[in-house]
Amino acid sequence: MGRLAGHHILVTGGSRGIGAATVEKAHAEGARVSFIDLLPDEGRALAGRLGPGAHFAQGDVTSAADIARALAEATGRFGPVTGLVNNAGRNSYADAVAMTEEQWDAVFAVDLKSAWLVARAVLPGMIAAQKGAIVNIASVHAEMTYPGFFPYAAAKSGLVGLTRSLALDMGRHQIRVNALSPGYTETALVAEFFAKSDPALREKVMETHPMHRIATPAEIANCIVFLLSDEASFVTGANWVVDGGLTARFAG
């Protein structure tokens, strides 16, 4: 029996990266897992590989209609959602003067609003069950950041605030809500970041990490699954920083 036996875990952005690793780990821990993502090929391939305990729905988490459709499909197969991972996210490279309102809204729609939209859709089932767990994937950018990344840093800080408030509001229903803030993790998102940067930056980043390496998606997924599981039954309202010690350091 795995740590998530009997659970239905919903993961947003589960087709690749940290989300895909979370889908795999939750499935390996005995959960039935549904996931929603924009990317159909990767999503179908992952669900096909995992078999009948996994369900992929193509959809956009910034759309309440897409969320409702995906959730209806998933709960029809696996019953009410017992654990939610709000993982879908995107980077934002921006200049505070040049950025347009449309660009701002597009970042916040994915990196902050979608977490509330999906939580709003699953919370009635969790309240009815008087049990549930939500993990919001924030970032070390919620605490420390670098130049040129301000909408992402602002949205992820907002996501940590949303986490705290939902934890307070839902605690009486025995629903736990936590954030997990990964540091650098080997995914397409980080590959895109390094591709846009000076080629020497990757080596500098590795050297700055105490263990001289960055995370694998599976290392982040292990912590997410712990927070979803009953082993974390007294953890709520927290922001778990999983960054290999990166933010333990300052210049010097």
Ligand SMILES: NC(=O)c1ccc[n+]([C@@H]2O[C@H](COP(=O)([O-])OP(=O)(O)OC[C@H]3O[C@@H](n4cnc5c(N)ncnc54)[C@H](O)[C@@H]3O)[C@@H](O)[C@H]2O)c1
């Ligand atoms: N990789 C890192 O170093 C790192 C660090 C800190 C935080 N994070 C956060 O972790 C999460 C996952 O990041 P990742 O590195 O695995 O990224 P990724 O780009 O590899 O995967 C993100 C997934 O989310 C999906 N997605 C994006 N927008 C969506 C939308 N509107 N609707 C549905 N699906 C959508 C993408 O299609 C993709 O499959 C993000 O929230 C990211 O901000 C990542």
